[in-house]
Amino acid sequence: MAGLLIADINKIKKPIIKIGLLALVSAYLLTGCTQQVTDKMAFKNGQPNSEKMFMDLSEDKELSASLSKNWNKIDYNKKGITTLKELNILTGVKPLEFAPSFLVNYEKSIYPKEYIEFAQKRGNTVKKYNRIINKKGMDKIDPYFSATHFYEDMKNSYQGVVSAPFYIEFDKDGRVVSALGSYVYKSGKYDIRADCYHTYFSGAKAKIIESIFTKKELEDNLAF
Structure with missing residues (x-):
């Protein structure tokens, strides 16, 4: 049984x-x-979910390798445009304090510093330009990208921060290799906080810089 x-x-x-x-x-x-x-x-x-995908999407492998430790902060990476999001670059500032405070905090950020160090290590020179170059560069290098990625919220999204700089990496022959601009998203009316989107241009996108700026325009807008 x-x-x-x-x-x-x-x-x-x-x-x-x-x-x-x-x-x-x-x-x-x-x-x-x-x-x-x-x-x-x-x-x-263009929104990598792994370090490998971040590198696979990259055109300038050397530049991307220098950024790869922050791949999880990458907001966008495709066709020569890499956008790295830095949260709360500003917090609790008044409207009139926004522009000068942004410059102070931007200068403290590790990302522009590391970009300059990286470019110099590969034997190139970086020049710093003022916000006129930043705004035009961010608008003109890839207008479609700017319109779709940056202008979803017109009230709070802009790259015309009075103090925002723009960096361009030149090789030994004076040709553009890469660039770094910035775009800001802010929130709050009286106590403002802001995120900074450090935007790197490489490959063909960086080469566009040579066609949208004259040498004189760049020289006239150097930031010291």
């Missing part, structure tokens, strides 16, 4: 085990498919 009972239990257990295994396999496959879809969308939208 006991033998029959055990046999019956085993008969029941086998299909249950099979169903369980099928469920596990299905879940694994579904998870894999979901991850593939997620990765494809992230790659397509």
Whole structure:
């Protein structure tokens, strides 16, 4: 009797085990498919979800390698444009204090400093320009990107901060290699906080700088 009972239990257990295994396999496959879809969308939208994807999306591998430790702060990386988000570059400032306070905090930020150090290490020169160059560069290098990425909230999003600088990396022949601009998103009416989007241009995007600025325009807007 006991033998029959055990046999019956085993008969029941086998299909249950099979169903369980099928469920596990299905879940694994579904998870894999979901991850593939997620990765494809992230790659397509230029929003890396891993350090490897960040590097795969990059045109200037040397520049990207210098930024890779911050890949999880990358807001966008595609076709020669890399945007790195620095939260709360300003907090609790009054409207009239915004521009001068932004410059002070921007100068303290590690990202412009590391950009200059990186460019110098690869034997190039970095020149710093004023906000006129920053605004025009951010607007003109890729107008579609600026319109879709930066201007979703016209009231609080802008790159015309009075004190915002723009950096350009030149090689030994005076040709543009890369650039670093800034875009700001602010919130609050009286006690303002702001995030800074450090925007790096490389490859073909950086070369556009040579066509939108004259040498005289750059010389006239050097920041000292």
